[in-house]
Amino acid sequence: MVQEHIPFQLQDHLAALAARLHALLSPYATITIDDKSSHYFSRCEAFFAVEAYLGASPCAANARRLRADLAEGADRMALAVDDHEAVADDFRGATMWWRKTKALPSANVITWSPRNAERRSYRLTFHRRHRALVENAYLPHVLAEGRAVTVRNRQRRLFTNNPSADWSAYDDARVWSHVKLEHPSTFATLAMDPVRKQEIIDDLDMFRDGKEYYASVGKAWKRGYLLFGPPGTGKSTMIAAMANFLDYDVYDLELTAVKSNTELRRLFIETTGKSIIVIEDIDCSIDLTGKRKKKKKDKKKKKMTPPWARDDDEEKKVTLSGLLNFIDGLWSACGGERIIIFTTNHKEKLDPALIRRGRMDMHIEMSYCCFESFKVLAKNYLGVEQHELFGEIRRLLEEADMSPADVAENLMPRSKTKDVDACLERLVKALHEAKEAALSKAAAAAAAAGKKKADEEIKDDSDKDPKDMKERFC
Ligand SMILES: Nc1ncnc2c1ncn2[C@@H]1O[C@H](COP(=O)(O)OP(=O)(O)OP(=O)(O)O)[C@@H](O)[C@H]1O
Ligand SMILES: [Mg+2]
Numbered sequence: 001m002v003q004e005h006i007p008f009q010l011q012d013h014l015a016a017l018a019a020r021l022h023a024l025l026s027p028y029a030t031i032t033i034d035d036k037s038s039h040y041f042s043r044c045e046a047f048f049a050v051e052a053y054l055g056a057s058p059c060a061a062n063a064r065r066l067r068a069d070l071a072e073g074a075d076r077m078a079l080a081v082d083d084h085e086a087v088a089d090d091f092r093g094a095t096m097w098w099r100k101t102k103a104l105p106s107a108n109v110i111t112w113s114p115r116n117a118e119r120r121s122y123r124l125t126f127h128r129r130h131r132a133l134v135e136n137a138y139l140p141h142v143l144a145e146g147r148a149v150t151v152r153n154r155q156r157r158l159f160t161n162n163p164s165a166d167w168s169a170y171d172d173a174r175v176w177s178h179v180k181l182e183h184p185s186t187f188a189t190l191a192m193d194p195v196r197k198q199e200i201i202d203d204l205d206m207f208r209d210g211k212e213y214y215a216s217v218g219k220a221w222k223r224g225y226l227l228f229g230p231p232g233t234g235k236s237t238m239i240a241a242m243a244n245f246l247d248y249d250v251y252d253l254e255l256t257a258v259k260s261n262t263e264l265r266r267l268f269i270e271t272t273g274k275s276i277i278v279i280e281d282i283d284c285s286i287d288l289t290g291k292r293k294k295k296k297k298d299k300k301k302k303k304m305t306p307p308w309a310r311d312d313d314e315e316k317k318v319t320l321s322g323l324l325n326f327i328d329g330l331w332s333a334c335g336g337e338r339i340i341i342f343t344t345n346h347k348e349k350l351d352p353a354l355i356r357r358g359r360m361d362m363h364i365e366m367s368y369c370c371f372e373s374f375k376v377l378a379k380n381y382l383g384v385e386q387h388e389l390f391g392e393i394r395r396l397l398e399e400a401d402m403s404p405a406d407v408a409e410n411l412m413p414r415s416k417t418k419d420v421d422a423c424l425e426r427l428v429k430a431l432h433e434a435k436e437a438a439l440s441k442a443a444a445a446a447a448a449a450g451k452k453k454a455d456e457e458i459k460d461d462s463d464k465d466p467k468d469m470k471e472r473f474c
Helices: 008-025 045-056 058-062 128-153 194-208 211-216 235-246 261-269 291-304 312-316 320-328 371-382 390-399 404-411 420-463 466-473
Strands: 028-034 066-069 078-081 086-091 094-103 119-127 157-161 176-180 222-228 249-252 275-279 338-344 362-365
Touching: 028 045, 028 128, 045 058, 045 078, 045 119, 045 128, 058 086, 086 128, 094 128, 119 128, 194 235, 194 362, 222 235, 235 249, 235 275, 235 338, 261 320, 371 390, 371 404, 371 420, 390 420, 404 420
Parallel strands: 157 249, 222 338, 222 362, 249 275, 275 338
Antiparallel strands: 028 119, 066 078, 086 094, 094 119, 157 176
16 A cells, blocks of 8 residues: 555655664664675575575574475475564574565566566574674574585586577576486496596595695685596596585586687586586587687787678687686686586597696596406496406406497396306407407508508609619619
8 A cells, every 4th residue: 555655766765764763773783685696696695595594493493484395306395484484593692583574576667587576585683782793603604504504405416508599688597407416426336447546536535625725825726637538438427426426516518509708607607616517528519729829810800800891700609718718717716616527539639728737637548448447347237256257358358448338238237137157258259359350450550551651662663763773673
């Protein structure tokens, strides 16, 4: 009724007057935490931290109205205080009152995005004499506890970037969509050289607990891994094992769907901490080589071209320098606790700037199956640690190249009654075939090389003086 009969400007004026009067008379102070951050880039993390804190805090037990929500994949419901409900929290002898409020948009405002429709906030009320306590101790405590509860309750997620056409027009559109991350791979099931595996585990451990160390040496808290090697050697499997080991989310960045460096930056900003950002097959994703060197020349050319004749398409693409900044520029330091992984089958095709230390700190070669890797696979797939065929398999693996994916496929039982002998014999047969194929390939290559050399010799000879030739043959 008030809204309908009192003019809009007067309403505002009256509200301000009432607030001033209340502040003058009341011994209490309030702090409001909105669900929408005023900052363009950051999310309303404080709001969600308060929500998580209050949901898990004993003070929520006194609330009469709660809201239950089943988070994706979780097996129990998470409780949160309902709209307009108030709870009291005791902190070091001081009482803090929380109230959740909801404001509908003014009738004069037309919203076109459903996410703008209503604003929720938490209002904290406390006695003025506790102001320092609230600022210096209580709010940091709420934030830390809320974050810890969120981490405990969260279901790990696998994100993929949405095509830019879906979100470029909307300010608050989601740039990533996600599913539950459920890959079963772990370091125990990953087949590779055990010494190298331990090195990687130690490195990840050091990274996870290295917040202070990174700050003390003045380095952004991030680490890059380059996984390279032939197809089927376990690069993607390794990423899943890393994510499971660290308990991180995975952002699988499809670079070909990103249209510009600005989009790439926004995608990066929208990732959260405790995450692994992956670009698979980096050499195929985009033509990255040489673009940085070309840039100066292009700028010169562009200056000389009149604006109407310029091809702005170039500016819309992700460039090598954009990607370099993404990994190791100023923006890459925002947030922290991020791992960036590139995978490739052809390390030699990549620009050295892209994989230098500091960007890709650790280069991990995933190679063909060795005997140690085979033993892990045999244990995983067949549950055997010893067998009379192991000796022959060890010898064959030294002579023939076979990827762990192929070894695993041969070891996979074909029926429910696990016939270990049959599976190992199948592997031995496949290894013999691989060895023979490699031998005949090598023979064909040697023959081709011999023929090429002979052709070159004939060509050289034909270029010589016919008199010399005659002397040589007579
Ligand atoms: N090192 C390994 N340890 C355990 N399993 C492996 C390993 N390598 C491959 N595999 C098995 O082979 C399958 C294919 O492996 P993966 O996708 O990780 O290979 P990749 O190196 O990523 O190949 P590509 O280069 O083609 O992407 C996996 O699903 C896994 O079952
Ligand atoms: Mg892969």
